[in-house]
Amino acid sequence: MAVTINDIARVAKVDKAAVSLTLRDRPEANRLRPETRERIRKAARELGYRRNLIAWSTRTGIVNTLAVIGRFGREDALSYTNWMLFGILTTCTRYGYNIRVYPDDSLDFALGEIAGGRISHVISLSVDSEIRRLTTRFCRDEGIKLLYLFEGACEGFPSLNTDNYAAAREVVRSLAALGHRRIGLLCVPHNYLYVEERHNGYLAGLREAGLKPDPALVDCSDSASPSVERMLSLPKNKRPTAIFGISDAQAVEAERTALRMGLNVPGDLSIFGFGNSDYSRAAYIPVSTVDESPYDCGVLGVNILLGKPVDISMREDGRYLIPPRLIRRESVAPPENSTSGRRERKAVSVPI
Numbered sequence: 001m002a003v004t005i006n007d008i009a010r011v012a013k014v015d016k017a018a019v020s021l022t023l024r025d026r027p028e029a030n031r032l033r034p035e036t037r038e039r040i041r042k043a044a045r046e047l048g049y050r051r052n053l054i055a056w057s058t059r060t061g062i063v064n065t066l067a068v069i070g071r072f073g074r075e076d077a078l079s080y081t082n083w084m085l086f087g088i089l090t091t092c093t094r095y096g097y098n099i100r101v102y103p104d105d106s107l108d109f110a111l112g113e114i115a116g117g118r119i120s121h122v123i124s125l126s127v128d129s130e131i132r133r134l135t136t137r138f139c140r141d142e143g144i145k146l147l148y149l150f151e152g153a154c155e156g157f158p159s160l161n162t163d164n165y166a167a168a169r170e171v172v173r174s175l176a177a178l179g180h181r182r183i184g185l186l187c188v189p190h191n192y193l194y195v196e197e198r199h200n201g202y203l204a205g206l207r208e209a210g211l212k213p214d215p216a217l218v219d220c221s222d223s224a225s226p227s228v229e230r231m232l233s234l235p236k237n238k239r240p241t242a243i244f245g246i247s248d249a250q251a252v253e254a255e256r257t258a259l260r261m262g263l264n265v266p267g268d269l270s271i272f273g274f275g276n277s278d279y280s281r282a283a284y285i286p287v288s289t290v291d292e293s294p295y296d297c298g299v300l301g302v303n304i305l306l307g308k309p310v311d312i313s314m315r316e317d318g319r320y321l322i323p324p325r326l327i328r329r330e331s332v333a334p335p336e337n338s339t340s341g342r343r344e345r346k347a348v349s350v351p352i
Contacts, residue, residue, distance in 0.1 A: 070125030087298020172205025
């Protein structure tokens, strides 16, 4: 015979309402004492209780399903997105939620499925402004809770992502602390907020280190290799001793270009990337980088969307920002003639 909440209430010596709130992880359950909630969960485990989600959804009209909308399958973002989805899936499972994943290049279909399925929670990984606008309008009209995991907040709906500005600033400050005074930037066209923030963080890091930006050492094009070659072809007293790429792909391309030109990494050139992707770990000389914590982002995103306690607060602009974590690898060392410290690794040069 199936175990009911009445059975759990009797064993835990509480009323049915307390059992229902606790097992559904409702915010109201926090009014109960922690030991009471644990006693309820223990009773449920010992009795072998299993929720009948179909019956519950039919009775309440509420569907415990969370929808994820995004652009999937891009090679450059696949690993990052996989980890983010893993964090979302793990946390949804913990709270008894299913997830449905929809590509944003079929947005009409996705939104129709969400409306027809009575789904009330949506996480969007979209960065395209028009897709975000349409998703926002739909969720507002349908009374759906929405959270963005890229870019900024959108028309009243919050966002969660890495603090790109602080991360870029810390990268430059760390390079300056090693003695680097000519720090180049490999950027891209400023089509997205994260690009703008990483560029501005780079400039802030230079200012805080007492350094002036050199236009010859900054490139915001889509072609990393020619830009690096141009910078490294400058006279030795003008060329950068370190380069910060706003993505790991750019940083690895900078490394390949430098090695192809016969320079040592990190002896002649230190390199720092962004993303902690497979690119950075698999490089011939593993690249220092910023960890964007995609798994943690997925976990936090679900908790925020479902109203669970989190250890970061929403800013006035509607954004939750994850503090950056720098990962230092063999691609970074003090520059030649620096008094800031000894090199931790012998410089390496290989033909490509």
